[in-house]
Amino acid sequence: MDYFIELFFSGLSRGAIYALIALGYTMVYGIIGLINFAHGEIYMIGAFTSFTVATILTILGLPLLAIIVLTGIAAVVWSASYGYTIEKIAYKPLRHAPRLSALISAIGMSMFLQNYVLLAQTSDFLPFPTLIPDFAFMEPIAHIVGSTDLVILITTTVSMIFLMVLIKYTRIGKAMRATAQDRTMAMLVGINVNRVISATFVIGSSMAAIGGLLIASHIGQINFYIGFLAGIKAFTAAVLGGIGSIPGAVLGSVVLGLTESFATGYVSSDYEDVFAFSLLVLILIFKPSGLLGKADTQKV
Amino acid sequence: MFTLQELKRSALISLWFVFLTFPIMVVKVNSIEKTVQWRWMNVVYVLVGSFVLSLLFRYFLYRKEQQSGEDEQQGDNTGRSLIHRLLIVPKYRNMIYGVLLGTAVVFPFLTSSYQVNIMTTALMYVVLGLGLNIVVGLAGLLDLGYVAFYAVGAYSYALLNYHFGLGFWAVLPIGGLLAAMFGILLGFPVLRLRGDYLAIVTLGFGEIIRLVLENWGGFSQGPSGISNISRPGFFGIELSLEMAIVYIYYLMVLFVIVTIFLVNRLQDSRLGRAWIALREDEIACQAMGIDKIKTKLAAFSLGALWAGIIGVVFAAKTTFINPASFTFLESAIILSIVVLGGMGSIIGVIIGALVLILLPEYLRALSEFRMLAFGAILVCMMVFRPQGIIASIRRTYTYKPRNRDEA
Amino acid sequence: MSETILEVHGLTMDFGGVRALNNLDLDVRSGEIAALIGPNGAGKTTFFNCLTGLYLPTKGDIFLYRRDKDKKISLKGLKPNKVTEHGLARTFQNIRLFPMMTVLENVMIGRHCRTKAFVIGAFFRGPRTRREEEEIIEMSHRILEKVGLSRFENDFAMNLPYGAQRRLEIARALATEPVLLLLDEPAAGMNPYETIELVNLIQEIATDGQSILLIEHDMKLVMSLSDRIFVMDYGKKIAQGRPEEIRLNPAVITAYLGEEVDA
Amino acid sequence: MLKLENVQSGYGNILAVRGISLEISEGEIITLIGANGAGKSTTLMTISGVVRCRAGKISLNDEEIQDLDTDAIVKRGVCQVPEGRHIFPQLTVRENLDMGAFLRKDTKQIKQDIDYVFSLFPILAERRNQDGGTLSGGEQQMLAMSRALMARPQLLLLDEPSMGLAPLIIKQIFEIIKKINEENNTTIFLVEQNANQALQIAHRGYVIENGKISLTGSAQSLLQNTAVQKAYLGI
Amino acid sequence: GLTADTIKIGVAGPHSGDLASYGLPTVNAAKIIADKINASGGINGKMVELLIEDTVCKPEIATNTATKLVSDGAQMILGGICSGATKAALPIYLDAGLLVISPSATNPPLTQSGDYPNFFRTIAPDDAQAQLDVDFAIETMGYTKIAVIHDKGDYGKGFAEFAKQFIEASGKAEVVLFEGVTPGQVDYSAVVQKVKQSGAETVIFGGYHPEASKIITMMKKKRLDATFISDDGVKDQTFVKVAQENAEGAYASGPKDTSNNPLAQQAVQEHKDMFGTDPGAFFENAYSAMLAMTSAAANADSTDLAALKKALQTVPVETPLGSITFDEKGDAIGVGFSVYQVQNGEWVELK
Ligand SMILES: Nc1ncnc2c1ncn2[C@@H]1O[C@H](COP(=O)(O)OP(=O)(O)OP(=O)(O)O)[C@@H](O)[C@H]1O
Ligand SMILES: Nc1ncnc2c1ncn2[C@@H]1O[C@H](COP(=O)(O)OP(=O)(O)OP(=O)(O)O)[C@@H](O)[C@H]1O
Ligand SMILES: CC(C)C[C@H](N)C(=O)O
Ligand SMILES: [Mg+2]
């Protein structure tokens, strides 16, 4: 039973990690229907920015809390700026183009950003400073849930609720939903579609930045390639949950995390991804629009 | 040509890029030794570089918008660009084909075996691109796991060759058919998924196949791969490496020709029409009596067939394979070929494959900037030519009065 | 004439709480033009969707009689493409053409379910396949001539004027050689002039013996064309009869017509 | 209020509107009639900025708007019921209506307006929590009209508002148009295939042929014009 | 023309993509030595010219790279970083009669199969290390329950399979867990829980330092106190830097300590001078390979394969790895292994 609980929490925190990235993925997909393959790279850039800023601040000798806050802000600012700029360069000119063209543009962008960081920084793995200390009160259960896990779980939950409220109840959220469903009509009811899309990229990228900061400090190392696998997994999770749906992204991530964890624990980690993808296939066969995705209602 | 306002805007943009690239390009920290390196020169590069590039970028965007009147228009069959006109008139088309074929034949005599070798690779991707084009370009099914079928082909040959000593020619059809079977097997449960859901599931399948190959050591020799695979036989004569390279090159030329011929026929058949219609409107298609699943499966497995065949060639060409050659990135490249070339257009796919496969090779001069440039070029090509290099020029059917009296 | 070709019993369709079709009975006879009318949201399109296999009805039966094959076919639960093969073809309320295919090709797609060539045929293109292709083109061309679209033959469907697109949908459906042709608001969005041309076209098709069931809100068209009219409201059939009966039916007037219409 | 001078616009290399000039004064109902493909919808789309104006000038209350983005034009009080309805398919009827009032901040008034449109179209009230995409064709048309009313525009552009509606509802739609014109002094630009009925309620009309205005005059005079009668009224 | 006065050395390896970090240090080593040789008049008067080509560690690209190097006139090859890509390219080099020395391709059959007589390496094959690590775990430390983890890569998994085989052969200990982890995965806690569940006293890990540091960090986080034993892909200063205090106490095998070797110190210093940073993975091996290759060419005064082979096998070269020659099969003699432990943030050789 203990083992089960340990695996459960392992899966949960892995799911929470995926979720931080998947949230941004799903938002961007929701609004422009684009699989933004560069989203993983935004996360990676968030991690690098955090790394740079945190190191500088450590050298300056600031207190830990200040470092965390300032690093978080810097990561969000820069990642959001990258997200914004990428949209303007690589996706906006393709609004009226076939959707696959934007997909290829995204793949190109992802390659570009990887190699950009590789060249401007380094190809090596860099040690990421431990920003989140071990909380004393967590010590009794530290072998099950660590302090970082806890912070990630909380952040993910808060982000999810924040985004759900944002989308459901705020003006910008309404504008996002409208833009996602019918761009022309959204313009015709007075929504500035360009601004809404930019805002979505900014918010999604900010989520990725927070993810970059927390995950890097959880893993303790970064390099230019960390965005790739994380991006693919997060995307899988987003689809599993029903792409475009905020709670779906989180649910999908958790399901994916748990599957991988239990597959590792009870079968073999050799095949954890095989299990993950098989689960995806199975779920989609029975629920073709994901766990919480709205079925595509097409009236004829 | 550039107004003051444009210059001002570019200046602002370049400032923005300085800000953007600051933490990555200017600062470099060493967290162990607690040192910070400030590379101020990079500010200057970024400033100047982004100023110029932003001017160019906007200038070309502007040009594109001006031109969009000419060729973006999808509906119009006449008044297209020169290349389209060349390709549509049969006389010119045959001439172009003739020239291409001639070049292909003499190519090995004019260049080094390196050139021949990468050209062979490019031709392999031409066929892969044409195969995926059936799935994505014609039938409109976004397949991000195409590489799985390629792997099936390659491993069929490697394993059959390793265990049973079967030769290239024997395995060629087997590999293709196995891959096609996999296509049907995998396609059956998932083909009712729509658009991007299908994309992610196929991506998943691609990964599953690769992971199984990687982990099931007893079957596939795992990550260390299979080496010493025989090259294609040439009437039992042992060929030197140079000769073998040229031989495989000619084989590929032949394959490309056959593929073009067959894909052309497919495209102009009842089945091909059904694919295109399916891509345009599934519901209307069903209402016209088209069996959605059967038609999609046909596309999926035919695409797989070609991937499998080229997989066999791949294994024979490199004589060594391991699962690392069959990652998602490979699928992404093949997909890029199809989209970049122009979805659904055969010539486009050929050009796309040549560009995308030869480009990184010729970009070797840029050494470590190679993949950076490759990514940037992909983005630019899409931004400036979203419909692909050669947008689909399908032969359209015309009615020619026959058996009727000319009244 | 007057043999029943389509028979619907107690057809019911629920969407969550909404009962879009409520125990509907209906029959269409060979060679007639029948019309289905009713207020917006009455369930007319839903009825077509149930017939053609796009929706699976909650309850009820659908039978198609094919005298030529001496068969009674239950259509309920069949896939849309099977339904079309058995002989129901339809047009859509919101035009659903293949926009990037030419007009001729659109009609050729209609021939799909009456032809056979598949992968092998495509690769080898033997004499059978070639003959089949010729026939497809020939036949499609004839249909286009009949509906008066042959001058657009090589234009992309998306570039056609609206009225022509509606006709093209009809042509495409005709190409499947239907036993019964279902038209969903064929005159919607047409101007009076085009509507008149459409009436002529439908009449012409009918004179070839084609049975037709159509949905329409244009009363002039309905009254002048139909042999029989069914009226629906809230998923139920509230009236049925010949045009002159329907026009005076008080239930129909309150629910739908508002006042007497003059045809 | 709205003035078009030599406006040209189109798609790709097709020029659908080839130099149209027209004028609407405040409080007027004018109608634009023409054959299929004549460029009516394109004209409306150009006014609201969805289709770029390639040449000429469009001014709204003496301000040039041809280079503004659609949302900016909408903010100036223009609202359109587009051809093809453009219902937000995954928003409920209620949310679709809310979206129509996107630019308004007077929450209370919005509530009242929703009740008002529900009273106009009771079937929508019944379907208020159903996804817009699953409505029947006619219901969608009613919703599109209602959504436009929710914006309380100064200038309402209507593209075939009667399409797909039952005879009873068509009558009602025209009554509503007349009513909001009279009560709210909303200026209305109406495009209709149903030219007869459109001209019944309009003050003035324009006839468009091949992207150009071929005829204009009071609604009465157009109704009596034999060419118009023959081509557009089906008489 | 020019070829007469220059010796062209091809440098092939991953210079872009995810494995670039293993390939680029070799390029640097080659550049350093080439510059030094050219500054001092070349090899018997011939200047060294480098042809640097990217393989991305992919077999199919490696064959293109190989044919390119061959047609560009390369006379010797430094590299083949990954075993897989190297294996694919070797037949082409062999056909052209080129010597290949790899700093890092450790797959045993490369030398042991005898298929590639032109192949040499300055790193020991995986089986040698695995034997050493297993002996250390069983004999020295007395462990009886061992978990073997690998990164599913050809190197890591190869190593792990040897380790497993040797443990089982020893009869004194038991493999309680044999698993692969996915490199790049965001989190390894599940597999760590599984190790814990298995009751292993030690983990033998086959793979590279990024995964190793993630795993060891996670082990500490999950309060698992099994020891950690690994291979030379881990015995790298980066491992200590990245895993920080979690690395303390970890064991890894690696080439015999050469940090006292003045040549090694000099090599590192040269790297700092030229590139301003610490060298990366396999730098010393690459440096040694390049030295062995160039001095063989000097000794043989030719780039003929047979002559080079003879020089390599007979004339010892002083390198950062010590004084090395090569055996019949192509493995370096003298690049023995020792076991190291992280003590106070440094790898310390255990005697
Ligand atoms: N998928 C669905 N989910 C929920 N309700 C639906 C769905 N499809 C149709 N309905 C409802 O069923 C009713 C009947 O719709 P239908 O489209 O059949 O009407 P109709 O008679 O064709 O109307 P119209 O003349 O306006 O086209 C409508 O009220 C509609 O809202
Ligand atoms: N999205 C589009 N792309 C290309 N051409 C278009 C597009 N929309 C309309 N057109 C063309 O522009 C011309 C004018 O079309 P428009 O829709 O304005 O006509 P309309 O008068 O509104 O006709 P209708 O009565 O059918 O609504 C037509 O020739 C049409 O084919
Ligand atoms: C750099 C590493 C990937 C090389 C590894 N030792 C191998 O044999 O493949
Ligand atoms: Mg309907």
Ligand SMILES: [Mg+2]
């Ligand atoms: Mg219109």
